[in-house]
Amino acid sequence: MCGATRAGVSTDGVDLATEAVVQGVVTRDGEPVGTAYVRLLDASGEFTAEAPTSATGQFRFFARPGTWTLRTLAPGAEPVDEQVTAAIGMITELEIRVG
Amino acid sequence: MSRSDVLVDADWVEAHLDDDKVVLVEVDEDTSAYDKNHIRGAVRIDWKKDLQDQVRRDFVNKNQFEALLAQRGIGNDDTVVLYGGNNNWFAAYAYWYFKLYGHQDVKLLDGGRKKWELDSRELVPEIVERPATTYAASEQDRGIRAFRDEVEAAIGQKNLVDVRSPDEFAGRLLAPAHLPQEQAQRPGHIPTAANIPWSQAANDDGTFKTDDDLTTLYRDKGVDLSKDTIAYCRIGERSAHTWFVLHELLEQPNVKNYDGSWTEWGSLVGVPIELGDS
Numbered sequence: 148m149c150g151a152t153r154a155g156v157s158t159d160g161v162d163l164a165t166e167a168v169v170q171g172v173v174t175r176d177g178e179p180v181g182t183a184y185v186r187l188l189d190a191s192g193e194f195t196a197e198a199p200t201s202a203t204g205q206f207r208f209f210a211r212p213g214t215w216t217l218r219t220l221a222p223g224a225e226p227v228d229e230q231v232t233a234a235i236g237m238i239t240e241l242e243i244r245v246g
Numbered sequence: 247m248s249r250s251d252v253l254v255d256a257d258w259v260e261a262h263l264d265d266d267k268v269v270l271v272e273v274d275e276d277t278s279a280y281d282k283n284h285i286r287g288a289v290r291i292d293w294k295k296d297l298q299d300q301v302r303r304d305f306v307n308k309n310q311f312e313a314l315l316a317q318r319g320i321g322n323d324d325t326v327v328l329y330g331g332n333n334n335w336f337a338a339y340a341y342w343y344f345k346l347y348g349h350q351d352v353k354l355l356d357g358g359r360k361k362w363e364l365d366s367r368e369l370v371p372e373i374v375e376r377p378a379t380t381y382a383a384s385e386q387d388r389g390i391r392a393f394r395d396e397v398e399a400a401i402g403q404k405n406l407v408d409v410r411s412p413d414e415f416a417g418r419l420l421a422p423a424h425l426p427q428e429q430a431q432r433p434g435h436i437p438t439a440a441n442i443p444w445s446q447a448a449n450d451d452g453t454f455k456t457d458d459d460l461t462t463l464y465r466d467k468g469v470d471l472s473k474d475t476i477a478y479c480r481i482g483e484r485s486a487h488t489w490f491v492l493h494e495l496l497e498q499p500n501v502k503n504y505d506g507s508w509t510e511w512g513s514l515v516g517v518p519i520e521l522g523d524s
Contacts, residue, residue, distance in 0.1 A: 182363050184331075186450070194445040195411045196422045197332050199276060199360075211419055220450065222366045 161209075167233035170207035171241040172200075173219055179204025180245060183221040190214050208233075221245040249457065252341075252494045253356050254327060256367060262327075263287055269320050269376070273340040274330040274359065275483075283369035285329070285362065289318045289376060293336045293483070297343055305386075305505075311347050312381045319376025322349070329355035329362070333445060333452040338487035341494075342503055346391060348384025354490065357452040364451060390489065392476045392502035394510060398517060401438050405475040407464075408435045409444035409488045410508065414480065417521040420512075421480060430512025434519040436478070441524040442467045444484040447491045460491055467524075474500035478507040 173183040181202040187195045190213060198206040208215075210233040219227045224245040233239050262268040263286055270288035272280045280290040291297065296314050299306055306314065320326060326349060330337035334354055344352045355362070363369065392400075400406055413419040417433035435441065446463055448454055455463070465471065475492055477485040482505030493501040511517060 184360055184364070189412065191412075193412055194443065195413065197445075199279065199331055202282065209421075211413055218450070220360075220364055222364050226450065 163238065164236050167210045167212050167235050168207060168238040169210050169215065169217070169231050169233050169241075170205065170238060171217075171243060172204045173206065173221065173243045173245060174204060175221065175224070175245050180221050183219055183245065185243070186218040186220070188216040188218055192216070217241075217243065219243045219245060248497070249495055252353055252490075253454065254353050255356050256362055256365060259285065259327060259329075259355055260367070267323070268325045268327060269318075270355075271318070271320075271326055271328050271337075271340070272330060272359065273328055273337045275332050275336045279331060279359065281371075283371045285359075286368060286370045286372075287374055288329075289320075289374050291318065291340055293339060297340065305343070305346075308347065308383045308385065312383045315349075315381040315383070316379050319379055320381060321379040322382060324351070326352045327355055328352065329358045331359045333360070333448040333487065334358035335444075335487055336483055338490045339483040342390065342486040342489055346386050348387065356454060360452040389500075390493065390502055392478075392504040394504075394506055394514065394517075396502075397436065397476055397478070397504050397506075397511070400474075400476050401436065401518065405469045405473050406436055406439035407469060407475060407477045407485075407488060407492075408439040408441050409477055409479045409485050410435075410441070411443050411445075412441060412523060414508070415439075415441040416523045420508075430480075430509050432512045432519055434512070434521045435508075436511060437518050437520045439478075440467045440469055442469070442488070444479065444487045447488065454491065454495060457495060460496055464492070464496075471496075471498060474502075476502045476504050478504040478511070480508045481505070482507045 173180045183200040185206040186197045187208050189195050200206050212234050215231050217229045231239050270285050272284045272288045273291045277292045328337040328340050408415050415435045420433050477488040479485040485503050489503040492498045
């Protein structure tokens with residue numbers, strides 16, 4: 148069954164060569180935000196997945212190759228949108244700063 | 247039933263935090279979220295360990311469900327309020343499950359854990375122990391659960407609603423994008439299914455859209471609300487969320503959740519599959 152893990156933790160047992168990984172950390176004033184939600188939207192703006200950040204502010208998606216928007220929601224902050232491009236065998240890493 | 251019978255907001259929950267007859271239950275996709283913190287007084291149900299048979303691919307049986315609720319301190323006449331992350335995805339699945347076994351008074355916290363957290367409401371780490379109860383479940387209500395033969399017979403006859411993301415529907419992904427890609431043998435969707443991603447029923451903060459917006463959403467995607475409906479996804483959780491919308495919020499009488507969903511259909515020999523976008 149679907150072994151959902153909190154994003155940004157172990158990739159044990161995952162063949163990263165076959166995955167298009169988008170991952171990163173959400174920060175506020177340089178500090179990780181462990182209470183944020185990162186939403187993965189496809190090129191048409193359609194919601195595809197959502198990950199709560201880990202205690203260290205991290206998140207991870209297994210996307211498909213292409214362009215995506217990451218919409219980040221955090222307490223007391225306006226949503227932040229970031230465009231990313233994912234590719235198979237690549238880990239696309241980014242830091243998302245919320246206000 | 248109406249929206250106010252099945253859905254409560256955060257203010258309602260805060261006003262009932264000390265009400266012994268109201269049991270808060272956190273059901274999360276990320277089953278460790280509860281360990282970090284949770285709404286005060288909430289107990290946890292682990293959708294993988296507690297709600298699924300650990301050997302066969304099926305749900306826990308009536309006796310096991312009774313034992314689970316008794317152990318968690320939930321009585322037959324308690325009001326159960328379910329909440330979780332990711333737009334109440336797994337909380338909605340648990341809601342459907344409670345209804346499957348006949349619990350009368352069960353509700354969802356609108357927006358779930360996400361809205362609660364984004365509103366910076368109180369979350370506490372203390373583990374909750376409620377006194378054990380004696381719980382009596384009903385036989386499964388097969389009126390809300392569909393199996394594969396019924397789904398095959400529904401092609402072209404009933405509404406089939408595929409609530410996965412467009413990429414999963416088209417066959418470009420086999421699982422949601424925050425999970426490793428695995429499971430079914432073949433990608434695609436069941437012929438004649440409309441693709442209405444479950445998430446379109448919710449706002450960004452996880453609350454449900456209005457009844458009017460929801461009715462428009464399904465009508466515009468070709469769902470004939472005068473017909474019976476079967477919803478499916480990959481493993482039956484996201485489609486439980488859509489079942490909640492159609493059956494509980496929009497009060498459609500004959501809506502079933504096909505919990506076998508794509509991991510079963512995409513691995514069956516001899517059933518029709520379509521590829522491509524809707």
